[in-house]
Amino acid sequence: MINISHFINSFSSFISDKTIQPWEAIDNLDNILKDQLENVTADFVTTESCTIHPTAIVEQNVTFKGRIIIDEGAFIGANAYIRGPVYIGKNVKIGPGSEIKQSMIFEETAVAHFNYIGNSIIGSRVNFEAGSICANHYNERKDKEISVLFNAEIIKTGIQKFGSLVGDDSKIGANAVLSPGTILVRESIVKRLELVEQLP
Template identity: 70%
Template sequence: MINISDFIENFSTFNSNTRLQPWEIINNLDDFLQEKFSNLGEDYIISGDTAIHKTAVVEQNVILKGRIIAGENTVIGANAYLRGPVYIGKNVKIGPGSEVKQSIIFNETAVAHFNYIGNSIIGNGINFEAGSICANHYNERRNKEISILFNGKAVRTGSVKFGSLVGDNSRIGANAVLSPGTILGKESIVKRLELIEQLPLENN
């Protein structure tokens, strides 16, 4: 069993049930955000399913689709595309042209330009260099169920859409690819152009 608090120090501020597995959190993210919407204060500007903190900056041509919460001092760069449900913490930077889909991004994290983060949980103080990708789906496999490699064992998720769990203070290099089901501990370093692969389930 993965304890998300071992990867993200303040995860309990998002959800107190740390026994939930990462893919369970992501698969039910819209429900969690719907509950959070009802507790947001006057510091947020709410329009439909979108809640943006008054101190956040949303640059030109940003597309916000679905349920989204963006926290204080967040900057969402020009031409970014957020496909909810998406939760963004405090002091987060989403670079120009980046896409975030059905994900959680915690505080002080920077996502450079032209990145893709899909169905992932991203911790605090993380830096994604330009062009890096958290892939969320195995297009090339016959059996598309995603498995993760954790403590030397393959664990089935029962999901065909799950990206990565990235621990606090990690660094992801330019044009690196995190394969679906990637689990990175705190202070992990992924080199530029590196591929983090996961073991396939049998009969893939």
């Protein structure tokens, strides 16, 4: 079993269930965000299904779809595409032209320009350089169910869309690709142009 709090300190204050698996949290993210809305302060502004703290900066031509919470001090660069359900934590920076889909990104993380993060849980103080990708689907395989490798054990998720669990203080180099089902411990370093495949 994967305890997400061992990877991301802030996770336990967001979701108290220590048994929930990363792909289960992502699969149930819309309901999780509904519950989180009960905890946001009165100064948050809600428009349709998007809830944004007034200190967050959203540049021009950003597209929001689905349920989204953007916490205080966050920055969303021009032409970004945020496809809910998505949680963007305190002081997170999403660069211009990036796409975030069905993911949680915790505080102080920086996602540079032209990145894609799909169906993933990203820890605090993680840095994604430009063009890096958290892929969430095995387009090239006949069997598209995603499995993860953890403690030398292969765990079947039972789902076809799951990206990565990236631990706190990790660094992902420019144009690197994290394959579906990638699990990175805290302070992981992925080199520029590196492909991370944990399963054959």
